[in-house]
Amino acid sequence: MGAVLEPYIYEGGIHKHSLILELLEDLGGYLVQKTPASTEVTLVMLIPKKDVHLVEDLCKKLLGKLTSAPLTGTEVAVVSPTLASHHLPHSACDIAEYIRRGGANTNMIGLARGMGRRVALSADYERRLINEHDVAVFSFGTFKDCIINKKPKLFEGIEIPIVVTGGPDIRTEEISGADIYVGGIGRVAHRMRKGHELDAMDVMNEKVGEIVNLKRENIAKDPLAVLPARLMKEVQEQVPDILNVLTPAPITLQLDGMRIKLPYDRYHEAVGNIVFDEGFLLSDVANILPSKMKDYILVKIKRRSEVANI
Amino acid sequence: MEPLEIFTVETTEPSEAASYESILKDIISELAFSRTIGRIKVRIRPEDSLFMMVILLRRGLPPIKAGEISDTEFDREHAKVVITVRDEKTIPQFLDRLWEEFGRQNVMQPQRNIIEVASDIETVDKFIAELIVDDPEKTIRERLADMAIRATPEGFRIRYHSLDSGKFVFVASEDTMQQDWIDEANVMLKELEGDDS
Numbered sequence: 001m002g003a004v005l006e007p008y009i010y011e012g013g014i015h016k017h018s019l020i021l022e023l024l025e026d027l028g029g030y031l032v033q034k035t036p037a038s039t040e041v042t043l044v045m046l047i048p049k050k051d052v053h054l055v056e057d058l059c060k061k062l063l064g065k066l067t068s069a070p071l072t073g074t075e076v077a078v079v080s081p082t083l084a085s086h087h088l089p090h091s092a093c094d095i096a097e098y099i100r101r102g103g104a105n106t107n108m109i110g111l112a113r114g115m116g117r118r119v120a121l122s123a124d125y126e127r128r129l130i131n132e133h134d135v136a137v138f139s140f141g142t143f144k145d146c147i148i149n150k151k152p153k154l155f156e157g158i159e160i161p162i163v164v165t166g167g168p169d170i171r172t173e174e175i176s177g178a179d180i181y182v183g184g185i186g187r188v189a190h191r192m193r194k195g196h197e198l199d200a201m202d203v204m205n206e207k208v209g210e211i212v213n214l215k216r217e218n219i220a221k222d223p224l225a226v227l228p229a230r231l232m233k234e235v236q237e238q239v240p241d242i243l244n245v246l247t248p249a250p251i252t253l254q255l256d257g258m259r260i261k262l263p264y265d266r267y268h269e270a271v272g273n274i275v276f277d278e279g280f281l282l283s284d285v286a287n288i289l290p291s292k293m294k295d296y297i298l299v300k301i302k303r304r305s306e307v308a309n310i
Numbered sequence: 311m312e313p314l315e316i317f318t319v320e321t322t323e324p325s326e327a328a329s330y331e332s333i334l335k336d337i338i339s340e341l342a343f344s345r346t347i348g349r350i351k352v353r354i355r356p357e358d359s360l361f362m363m364v365i366l367l368r369r370g371l372p373p374i375k376a377g378e379i380s381d382t383e384f385d386r387e388h389a390k391v392v393i394t395v396r397d398e399k400t401i402p403q404f405l406d407r408l409w410e411e412f413g414r415q416n417v418m419q420p421q422r423n424i425i426e427v428a429s430d431i432e433t434v435d436k437f438i439a440e441l442i443v444d445d446p447e448k449t450i451r452e453r454l455a456d457m458a459i460r461a462t463p464e465g466f467r468i469r470y471h472s473l474d475s476g477k478f479v480f481v482a483s484e485d486t487m488q489q490d491w492i493d494e495a496n497v498m499l500k501e502l503e504g505d506d507s
Binding site for chain 2: 081082084085086087115116117118119120141142143144145146167168186187188189190
């Protein structure tokens, strides 16, 4: 298997940033996402561990900033009980923004009927959509009673790790179904930028990072047949239509697969027929499924133990 | 009554009151309400799905009558009435009402603060004397409802409200409304009024 890859984010001027991309390719790293914004560019990359200093030196020369991004290659669902003004834009969008700074891709999911106490519930479709992600972050409100007694019914049927954010200080064990609870991020009607609010968000990123690491360790015990980052490169080369997709992350990496933002009906065969140097096809080593998000393609890569004969 | 001279939030868990107070303050400042509200008291019992809010408004501004902010004179040569408006802010509403009454083709605005109406002076004067061009109380009532809905915890869709001479009582829940709650809110209002009642 290849070298150990470390996730990093580069933020800097767009001028000469292609030098970084060339160096990355020479080193055998992967570009996960590139976001140009007028004269600035943000690159999310996976760099071989032993060569990080080379990229660091180049970034310094280009007067850009290279920071470690532990959540790179994960897709996080930020779930709020509804899309009403009680949750959006603050605090749910602030939470999503902060998680993105860690390198993750986030999707905001507002439940149709998640509001209130007695009446809160989630639909089967919503649960399946959330389960397509690596981690779900539920953003709740100010009241301890609601978070402990009423809201956990929204976790029913969620199989991925659940991070809960809310206002009061509560121990994680008190909330049934939650993997981690982060306090100090309750309902607010202003942008979260005060010291204690940002501290709470830092804690949240740390906790989400811990959960992601646990999941990574779990995967490392029985590794994936193909690295998602490598598969991403193959998709770009062998299904070139993906280069014409205009969404910010046409291929969204997950810990054990990816979401390819092409219509399932027209492209799932082309994706399944991607050939690897070793001679096998993608359909041999992965499940290619229709995603619950629009008509996209969801690829879940099988473990080595499942495809031992390849 | 000073603006926001009493601002109380009571919750079952005392530590949660401060964060709800911050939400209310944000909403009040967003809707530019801080000078309108004199006293406000909120009581929240999440275990009963209950939200109660009572507000005492400060004395509002009286409605603005068109006759008080404009002068009229008759232009004999062109057979039209010339209205000079002194309060610019009200001109859009003023024009709207004149268009409704006299028709668009008969009302012109050659300059920013001058409106010409092709009619006789008695008719125009009579119309203007009774015309209310701006009612700050009415806009406050609309914004107050907006504020109450924003401040309520989400999902509390069963609501009771009353506004009577600057006293606003609001109760919201997700369960059937109970008379006890409304009575309790009225007691809160009495407490808030204190010596002034």
